[in-house]
Amino acid sequence: xxxxxxxxxxxxxxxxxxxxxxxxxxxxxxxxxxxxxxxxxxxxxxxxxxxxxxxxxxxxxxxxxxxxxxxxxxxxxxxxxxxxxxxxxxxxxxxxxxxxxxxxxxxxxxxxxxx
Amino acid sequence: xxxxxxxxxxxxxxxxxxxxxxxxxxxxxxxxxxxxxxxxxxxxxxxxxxxxxxxxxxxxxxxxxxxxxxxxxxxxxxxxxxxxxxxxxxxxxxxxxxxxxxxxxxxxxx
Numbered sequence: 706x707x708x709x710x711x712x713x714x715x716x717x718x719x720x721x722x723x724x725x726x727x728x729x730x731x732x733x734x735x736x737x738x739x740x741x742x743x744x745x746x747x748x749x750x751x752x753x754x755x756x757x758x759x760x761x762x763x764x765x766x767x768x769x770x771x772x773x774x775x776x777x778x779x780x781x782x783x784x785x786x787x788x789x790x791x792x793x794x795x796x797x798x799x800x801x802x803x804x805x806x807x808x809x810x811x812x813x814x815x816x817x818x819x820x
Numbered sequence: 821x822x823x824x825x826x827x828x829x830x831x832x833x834x835x836x837x838x839x840x841x842x843x844x845x846x847x848x849x850x851x852x853x854x855x856x857x858x859x860x861x862x863x864x865x866x867x868x869x870x871x872x873x874x875x876x877x878x879x880x881x882x883x884x885x886x887x888x889x890x891x892x893x894x895x896x897x898x899x900x901x902x903x904x905x906x907x908x909x910x911x912x913x914x915x916x917x918x919x920x921x922x923x924x925x926x927x928x929x930x
Binding site for chain 1: 851856864866871913915917919921
């Protein structure tokens with residue numbers, strides 16, 4: 706079974722540009738999570754979905770960030786406009802129902818650099 | 821944001837040594853405690869999910885214990901090997917999200 710698939714693996718773009726990160730969760734998983742990893746703050750939750758519905762987006766830093774899950778097999782995290790402080794590794798993870806007692810399966814991450 | 825503390829921040833041991841790390845979390849409103857292993861240039865990989873006070877889990881040379889009443893979990897590695905070198909993350913599920921600690925970075929040298 707394929708794991709969580711994220712694309713692109715690396716993204717380098719200039720400040721002000723729109724950035725779209727993509728994620729395909731493991732088939733059959735009900736929960737999808739977006740995380741951001743930085744040296745300063747570690748791994749922090751941005752938003753998560755249950756059955757394609759956003760449940761908690763309190764971790765989304767500001768209005769420049771948005772996330773969608775149009776169907777069970779695809780999610781996007783968009784940053785518009787991007788800023789240098791958005792540079793980080795962004796991870797997507799998925800888990801089965803009752804997310805709290807199921808392990809999360811992480812994608813390989815997208816390393817984002819905003820110049 | 822709930823405080824999940826891990827100690828030590830980093831650890832350097834010799835091959836064959838046994839070691840352990842600590843994860844502290846809020847003792848109220850407990851749902852689950854997760855442990856993940858994160859190798860450099862890879863993604864976090866689940867080791868254990870623990871939900872009951874007194875839980876003990878084991879996978880090969882790695883084991884974990886859980887005390888929900890006092891809010892801590894220990895991860896033990898018996899006879900460390902160089903391939904155990906990684907960052908070990910714990911995460912506390914508070915009821916709506918998984919809150920990660922900053923991790924313990926383990927280096928095992930031959």
